[in-house]
Amino acid sequence: MKTGLLVVQKIKKYSLQFIELFGEEKFIKVFLLAGFTAIVYSFAFFIASRAVDIPYLDQWSLADIITDKTHYNFWQLFFYQHNEHRIGVGLLIIKFLASFSNWSQLLEIKFISFLLIASAGLLTYAKYLASQKLEWLDIFIPFLVLNIFQVENLIWGFQISFILPFFFLSLWLVAMLKIKSTDWRYSILTIIAFLSSYSSFHGLFLPLITIGLALFDYFKNQKERRVIMFAGLANILIIVSYFIGYVQDFQTKLSADALPILKYFSTTLSGGFFYLRNDFVNYILLFVLLVFLVLAIYRIFKPGLNKNCLVGLVLIIFGVLFILTLALGRSSFGLTQGLSYRYITFSMLLPLGLFFVFADFKKGWMFKMVLFAFMVGSFLMFSVWPIKWANDQKVNGQRALGCYTNIKQEDVGQCYKIAPLFPEEKFLDSKVVEVLRWKKINGFKNS
Numbered sequence: 001m002k003t004g005l006l007v008v009q010k011i012k013k014y015s016l017q018f019i020e021l022f023g024e025e026k027f028i029k030v031f032l033l034a035g036f037t038a039i040v041y042s043f044a045f046f047i048a049s050r051a052v053d054i055p056y057l058d059q060w061s062l063a064d065i066i067t068d069k070t071h072y073n074f075w076q077l078f079f080y081q082h083n084e085h086r087i088g089v090g091l092l093i094i095k096f097l098a099s100f101s102n103w104s105q106l107l108e109i110k111f112i113s114f115l116l117i118a119s120a121g122l123l124t125y126a127k128y129l130a131s132q133k134l135e136w137l138d139i140f141i142p143f144l145v146l147n148i149f150q151v152e153n154l155i156w157g158f159q160i161s162f163i164l165p166f167f168f169l170s171l172w173l174v175a176m177l178k179i180k181s182t183d184w185r186y187s188i189l190t191i192i193a194f195l196s197s198y199s200s201f202h203g204l205f206l207p208l209i210t211i212g213l214a215l216f217d218y219f220k221n222q223k224e225r226r227v228i229m230f231a232g233l234a235n236i237l238i239i240v241s242y243f244i245g246y247v248q249d250f251q252t253k254l255s256a257d258a259l260p261i262l263k264y265f266s267t268t269l270s271g272g273f274f275y276l277r278n279d280f281v282n283y284i285l286l287f288v289l290l291v292f293l294v295l296a297i298y299r300i301f302k303p304g305l306n307k308n309c310l311v312g313l314v315l316i317i318f319g320v321l322f323i324l325t326l327a328l329g330r331s332s333f334g335l336t337q338g339l340s341y342r343y344i345t346f347s348m349l350l351p352l353g354l355f356f357v358f359a360d361f362k363k364g365w366m367f368k369m370v371l372f373a374f375m376v377g378s379f380l381m382f383s384v385w386p387i388k389w390a391n392d393q394k395v396n397g398q399r400a401l402g403c404y405t406n407i408k409q410e411d412v413g414q415c416y417k418i419a420p421l422f423p424e425e426k427f428l429d430s431k432v433v434e435v436l437r438w439k440k441i442n443g444f445k446n447s
Helices: 002-022 024-048 057-066 074-078 088-099 105-131 136-145 148-154 157-178 182-197 201-220 225-242 258-271 279-300 307-333 341-347 349-358 364-382 384-406 414-418 425-438
Strands: none
Touching: 024 105, 024 136, 024 148, 057 088, 057 157, 057 425, 074 088, 088 105, 088 157, 105 136, 105 148, 105 157, 105 307, 105 349, 136 349, 136 364, 148 157, 148 341, 148 384, 157 182, 157 201, 157 307, 157 341, 182 201, 182 225, 201 225, 201 307, 258 279, 258 307, 258 341, 279 307, 279 349, 307 341, 307 349, 341 349, 349 364, 384 414, 414 425
């Protein structure tokens, strides 16, 4: 106990000396860099220690494309539809990575990690652009973005497409804040929105938000309305193009039952706060979000717009649209769907948006401290669950990989009983031999 107290005192002493010598601004930069590095290291270690180099679930549906059993040209890949999602941008990346890595899932997982780490950096930079300064509590951004609760997206290579809209949203925010020229700004925002749209269905929210921004600027900016009008039209065309040739063959089942939708919405929302267990707390979080959403909308129409509030509003709107779409399409499947770890990547946009909105308040640091404390408390209480899930997935993947590495071709079906990698055994059997050969696993030389 005494040793720990002495360490804290020494850290405090040297910190004060550093501040006096170099200034508070430089000390904050060092603190944020050190904190960001530590978070990235722990995040990368969590993923690297649990990733397994074998396809899983929906990845098997891409097997024929990856192995060139079914040949698609560039545009067929770009417009490719998986369930309700057009995943072209992500599919092209997966295809490119697979072409020189024998379809390495580890490489895909590293790319996903890069997307999230880059997004954390971009959002921190967006905070700097909006505030024109860095603050101690900005460490909240990488802490939130690089969380292990989104574990389904972290150790499953197929989720490149699912994660890409988050990266494009982060890039879009930096472009909105950084580029001063209206025509260049809207050109870049529209390109980013286009790429986002053809990553996943929720990528469509970005051109929708771009249209909203264009409408806001149209009535506010009297000089460059023509550029803004064309940008809005271009983003409408992006949304329309998404549904050309769209096939309604997907898992979602639209629901109009208000109470299940509300419960599903609040449950999925709470996942973004790392809190997954109590309906009463979920409804409180929903109420708090709605209060500050209304305040944020009110503030952006006031003179002397604070850009933090605008950024926060964009993040919250994207998160709300994501959860609302999810609730309408999947609430009929039950609350278990809403608790899926893969959705946390986008439900966490709500606390992230609140963090930016709070920066617009005179005593916003107090709100940010309460939010940060709540998130840390939730992390400590519930992080055991995603860790357990990841460990179980690792064991299952290693069992499957070990079996396929050592078994003869005529006995390959036995591996499904040891560790199934896809719900339908016959579907997996039709793909697995070709995939293992393509990945240079086993080769079945003794068959």
